Structures are given as C-alpha cells and as structure tokens.
Amino acid sequence: LGHEDLGKVVVAMRVLALLTVALASAVALQPGRPVRGGLRLASPRQAPLLRARVLAADTDQAKDTEALGEDGLTDKQREIKRLRDAEVFMTKDTGRYECRTCGYVYDPEKGDGMLAKEGTPFEELPQSWSCPQCQSPKPYFESQLLTIAGFADNQKYGFGGNGMTEDQKSNLIFGGLFAGFVLLMSGYLLT
Numbered sequence: 001l002g003h004e005d006l007g008k009v010v011v012a013m014r015v016l017a018l019l020t021v022a023l024a025s026a027v028a029l030q031p032g033r034p035v036r037g038g039l040r041l042a043s044p045r046q047a048p049l050l051r052a053r054v055l056a057a058d059t060d061q062a063k064d065t066e067a068l069g070e071d072g073l074t075d076k077q078r079e080i081k082r083l084r085d086a087e088v089f090m091t092k093d094t095g096r097y098e099c100r101t102c103g104y105v106y107d108p109e110k111g112d113g114m115l116a117k118e119g120t121p122f123e124e125l126p127q128s129w130s131c132p133q134c135q136s137p138k139p140y141f142e143s144q145l146l147t148i149a150g151f152a153d154n155q156k157y158g159f160g161g162n163g164m165t166e167d168q169k170s171n172l173i174f175g176g177l178f179a180g181f182v183l184l185m186s187g188y189l190l191t
Contacts, residue, residue: 091146091147092146094143094144094146095107095108095121095122096122096143097122097141097144098142099133099141100140101131101136101140102131102136104131104133104134108121108122114132122141122143125138
C-alpha cells in the first residue's frame, strides 16, 4: 500500500467509527429503551406523564424557594447548621507536650534525660527549661490532646464508655471477647 492508499484507509476507518457511534446512539435513544444511568426517553404515550412530573417538580422547587428565611436558608438547612455548630468533640489532655519547632515530644513518664527526671509533669518544669533537641523555650511547646469520638454533650451518658478513647474501647471489646473465649475453652478442660 502506498501513502495515498494508507490515508484513504484511515479516513474510511474514521468514517466507519463515526457511523458506528451514530448507529449505537440511535439504537440507545429509542423511546422506552433504558439509557446509561437508568434514564428512559418518553414514548409518545408517556410524554404527558413526564410533563406532569416536571411541573410538579417545579412547583415543589417554588415552595422550597418560598420557605427561605431572611438568612437565605431553608428550615432544613438551618437545622443542619445548628447541629454542625453544636458538634463539639470532647478532648482529653495526654500530659505530653510537643515542640512546635522540631516536633520533639516531652513525655512526663520518661522525662527529657537531662534536667527533667521521670514523672515530672510539664507544668513543673522551670521556665528556663528548653527543648533538648532545638533549644526552643518552654512556651514553644503545645499540649497534645486526644479527641474522643462523640459529642461533648453525650459524654455524660452511658456506663462510662462514652468517655473512653478509641483504643480503650477496642481493648475493652476484644479483651471481653478473649475472656469469653478462654471461659468457653475452659469448659472443655473440665471434661
């Protein structure tokens, strides 16, 4: 094949591809036949029903527009905003403090290995104490807080499980399952 023939073959393939797409579109868009996404084109008999649904949707939208308050929100949007504003999670202080400069974490159980001995809380360190890694002063440290899942308002309910961290809850659940398994297996040892 020469260059001219090759060009004709490419043009013919493109035309064939376009015809295939057009034919597939025509078949897919037949009235009453499902189209991608579950939509259907209305047949001539279904057209009045479709028009009625569109008008009903427009009427509902108009009612929603009328329900807007002076803040531009519907009642449902106002309720969602109120709940989001009330979404305050409970936090617990871990006792550890992290240097904002270098990321060093002061753990009171370990101390710093130099000036602060084991068991010395961060608050009892002298004001002249500085980070053992980067020498940043004490005010450059911030407390590491542990966020507990759930709203702060709900922490007082239940048997104390609402105030537990995720790890504590996991240990309680899987520890209970393990204890139940050991108890079950110990019943087999009795026989």
